[in-house]
Amino acid sequence: MLALVILLLLAVHIAEAHNAVLHLKHGFAHLEGSSVKQGGRGMSRGHFQRLIDHDRARMQRRLAVVDFPLSGNDDPLVTGLYYTQVGLGTPMQSFYLQVDTGSDLLWVNCAPCNNCPSSSGLNIPLSIYNPTGSSSSEILQCSNSLCLEALQKPDCDSMNRCSYQSVYGDGSATSGYLVSDAITYNQLDGTSDSATISSANIVFGCGYNQTGDLLQPTRAVDGLMGFGQDAISVPSQLAAQGLTPNVFAHCLEGENKGSGILVIGEVMEPDVLYTPIVPGQQHYNVELQNIAVNNINVSQPSVFAIPNYGGGGVIFDCGTTLAYIVQPAYGDFVDAVVRNALVEANTLQGQTCFSYSGSLDGVFPGVTLYFAGGAMELSPDQYMIQQEVGFYCIGWFESTTSPGYPAYSILGDIVLKDKLVVYDNERGQIGWKSYDCTQGISVSSEREGNSSLLTVNPYQTSAPGVHSASSRPLSISLFLSILACAFSNMLNFIVCRLDYPPY
Numbered sequence: 001m002l003a004l005v006i007l008l009l010l011a012v013h014i015a016e017a018h019n020a021v022l023h024l025k026h027g028f029a030h031l032e033g034s035s036v037k038q039g040g041r042g043m044s045r046g047h048f049q050r051l052i053d054h055d056r057a058r059m060q061r062r063l064a065v066v067d068f069p070l071s072g073n074d075d076p077l078v079t080g081l082y083y084t085q086v087g088l089g090t091p092m093q094s095f096y097l098q099v100d101t102g103s104d105l106l107w108v109n110c111a112p113c114n115n116c117p118s119s120s121g122l123n124i125p126l127s128i129y130n131p132t133g134s135s136s137s138e139i140l141q142c143s144n145s146l147c148l149e150a151l152q153k154p155d156c157d158s159m160n161r162c163s164y165q166s167v168y169g170d171g172s173a174t175s176g177y178l179v180s181d182a183i184t185y186n187q188l189d190g191t192s193d194s195a196t197i198s199s200a201n202i203v204f205g206c207g208y209n210q211t212g213d214l215l216q217p218t219r220a221v222d223g224l225m226g227f228g229q230d231a232i233s234v235p236s237q238l239a240a241q242g243l244t245p246n247v248f249a250h251c252l253e254g255e256n257k258g259s260g261i262l263v264i265g266e267v268m269e270p271d272v273l274y275t276p277i278v279p280g281q282q283h284y285n286v287e288l289q290n291i292a293v294n295n296i297n298v299s300q301p302s303v304f305a306i307p308n309y310g311g312g313g314v315i316f317d318c319g320t321t322l323a324y325i326v327q328p329a330y331g332d333f334v335d336a337v338v339r340n341a342l343v344e345a346n347t348l349q350g351q352t353c354f355s356y357s358g359s360l361d362g363v364f365p366g367v368t369l370y371f372a373g374g375a376m377e378l379s380p381d382q383y384m385i386q387q388e389v390g391f392y393c394i395g396w397f398e399s400t401t402s403p404g405y406p407a408y409s410i411l412g413d414i415v416l417k418d419k420l421v422v423y424d425n426e427r428g429q430i431g432w433k434s435y436d437c438t439q440g441i442s443v444s445s446e447r448e449g450n451s452s453l454l455t456v457n458p459y460q461t462s463a464p465g466v467h468s469a470s471s472r473p474l475s476i477s478l479f480l481s482i483l484a485c486a487f488s489n490m491l492n493f494i495v496c497r498l499d500y501p502p503y
Ligand SMILES: *[C@@H]1O[C@H](CO)[C@@H](O)[C@H](O)[C@H]1NC(C)=O
Pocket: 114, 173, 175, 209, 210, 211
């Protein structure tokens, strides 16, 4: 799903979150066989030792690795989102949450619920979090600093709860109030080959009123897990408690294989290129300097600049299915693809498509995104979508917006898939590297000054089912309505979870 989320977090109210110690009798059944191996993949110890020594000097704290399962895919005609599974509450209940770097808050469907989905075409059992059913749940008071910090516009509801509302770029919304409760996850500490079940107390949203695509039964999930930079995001909260570094990575497997890697921890892979995160922005903004098609630049850096009034720019957002590019860069990009393709284009109601079957490579041009820190090479499947057998269309869209709102260029799953993408909030940078997501990634963990290197692999168990790839119910005319992430309520098959600042 495309996540241009308007996170109009209205709320205020504060209660002290306290640190309950949880004694869990069981965790995720499917986590128990998680395959974690010691050691890197054919890289020199010296290389890693230098990195580890550097990190140890810099951070005198524990650096655990938290490993989340990942399911879903980037195909807007199948699922169009990636989701993970976490445990919340005591006793622990398992929830499927969309993974989103375009927003900050974790929220779940919450009882008693006015508007929550009741079933999901993703073949996952939906659950509703019930704060009164969890012995470790506490309602966050309006005076709590996380309520004030996270919600920007504090708002106590009539029951003195810290209420929130998040509105996303596809027009969907969630509202509710904040609670503090246990999150249960899979921790790798490097001292054994297996994962241990760990927990911490975090603040998250009890969402009792969801609207729009969040109720869409074909791909409903239990909620959403924001991985943004704000204090309210789970990586920020775990880092603030000294449990993990504020660094995480995803490797989204493309081609509807429905899996990949999602891990919080210090990524130690070599050859990752990094570009600075533009400071002071609400999202993971980066400086895009140019787009090249077949190695010829088609745009100019100024096109992608962040406007004076803030917002906009170019963001990494795994909560968005496709990619959205501002004009005039978008038109220049499409023209260059058409010029360089070896197949003639058909323009249908503004969308550029090609009747073609076979391998895309060599027939459609390669694309390069030039970031301030290095170049990201894209293959044709990272900008083309197969809409039917023998029929492809360009899967990047023009970014449009309402007057007065900044236009974002959004790099969603179609661009981010089949790559290791590292969000390094410790050093203020985002990294990437083309990657086969069925391979493990090297991550370091540190405990009481002892470092170890782990290989985090995708979960070996079969992922919860997604729609069969053979079902492609979307007609072209419907698909054509998907022209912008923001301010459209016609995004029937695309997810856009990017939150807007509260103007
Ligand atoms: C649910 O949220 C929508 C949109 O934010 C709002 O219009 C509606 O009144 C809310 N419904 C309830 C029952 O709170």
